[in-house]
Amino acid sequence: MSEHQTETETEPDRERAAEATEPDAAPSTATATTESASRPEPSTERTTVAGETDETTRPEWVQYDFDGESKLSVHDLDVYYGDEHALKGVSMEIPEESVTALIGPSGCGKSTYLRCLNRMNDRIKAARIDGSVELDGQNVYDDNANLVELRKRVGMVFQSPNPFPKSIRDNISYGPRKHGDINTGLLSRLVGRSDKEAEEKLVERSLRDAALWDEVSGRLDDNALGLSGGQQQRLCIARCLATDPEVILMDEPASALDPIATSKIEDLITDLAEEYTVVVVTHNMQQAARISDQTAVFLTGGELVEYDDTEKIFENPESQRVEDYISGKFG
Numbered sequence: 001m002s003e004h005q006t007e008t009e010t011e012p013d014r015e016r017a018a019e020a021t022e023p024d025a026a027p028s029t030a031t032a033t034t035e036s037a038s039r040p041e042p043s044t045e046r047t048t049v050a051g052e053t054d055e056t057t058r059p060e061w062v063q064y065d066f067d068g069e070s071k072l073s074v075h076d077l078d079v080y081y082g083d084e085h086a087l088k089g090v091s092m093e094i095p096e097e098s099v100t101a102l103i104g105p106s107g108c109g110k111s112t113y114l115r116c117l118n119r120m121n122d123r124i125k126a127a128r129i130d131g132s133v134e135l136d137g138q139n140v141y142d143d144n145a146n147l148v149e150l151r152k153r154v155g156m157v158f159q160s161p162n163p164f165p166k167s168i169r170d171n172i173s174y175g176p177r178k179h180g181d182i183n184t185g186l187l188s189r190l191v192g193r194s195d196k197e198a199e200e201k202l203v204e205r206s207l208r209d210a211a212l213w214d215e216v217s218g219r220l221d222d223n224a225l226g227l228s229g230g231q232q233q234r235l236c237i238a239r240c241l242a243t244d245p246e247v248i249l250m251d252e253p254a255s256a257l258d259p260i261a262t263s264k265i266e267d268l269i270t271d272l273a274e275e276y277t278v279v280v281v282t283h284n285m286q287q288a289a290r291i292s293d294q295t296a297v298f299l300t301g302g303e304l305v306e307y308d309d310t311e312k313i314f315e316n317p318e319s320q321r322v323e324d325y326i327s328g329k330f331g
């Protein structure tokens, strides 16, 4: 995450609640245009940054043709933080049921881009957003978009594991209870509408899907904060899965973990892509190469420079700047 995280973003409870798809009650401070006609082509202006090759970004380098359906369509996305233009005219189609990696040097706008996909940037007062992000063809920035529903469909997992200081079971049931998908507790028992059994099934299924069940099935009532970092992160993924998302956004999900825990998260991400659309920010290029189907390379200045099959990006990129970045010549 950026060094410019706001207090709102870093406050643990707010972040936890956001991840558990809490409705964003505050009115959006971001504005977004839905204009999609006459979209300009990606910038062809010459951009020279110290250490990078002087070249232009070509439209065909970011035009990724893939088989299958697009889950998210981003058009002409610009993000400003006050006077800073953090993302510049990004257009990108994200295929469903696959892993899309976002890579690039620090500060190039990866997290900003990720947060636009489920409107988490709305929480940042200084952020202004132009452009559109369509989820299954519906612009998430439409005035009548339902943020609760959006964050249920597009879940998020953060860099540092952030479970609630509650039992493992309650971490999973929190979101579905909040959304009214399961009813438990005294009142529902009294009126004979307790979903206790459904809750147990949901807890088990979510933990199994997050490859954590075998490690925690005997201690579901223990506090989640007693788990290891890697287990906590898988619990956060399980918590995200419990609300039945379609898209899972991950911001450097393994960067705080040791190699064994990282490898488990990587395997999990690959498995999740059979059912979900996963978009993952990573600083680790080997990791992007291992887990993703397609890779988008952002470079300094908030530009999307190249987007293609992961193999193509790592073995034969079109852009010299991308090649230099991947080979470690800068960034």
Ligand SMILES: Nc1ncnc2c1ncn2[C@@H]1O[C@H](COP(=O)(O)OP(=O)(O)OP(=O)(O)O)[C@@H](O)[C@H]1O
Pocket (backbone or CB within 6 Å): 001, 002, 003, 004, 005, 006, 081, 084, 086, 104, 105, 106, 107, 108, 109, 110, 111, 112, 113, 124, 126, 283
């Ligand atoms: N909340 C914020 N307020 C103001 N500026 C911000 C905020 N978040 C990010 N920025 C700025 O926007 C630009 C892009 O930041 P962002 O965090 O999206 O980049 P990043 O590629 O994810 O970086 P990193 O890899 O270091 O996490 C940076 O110049 C950053 O300083």
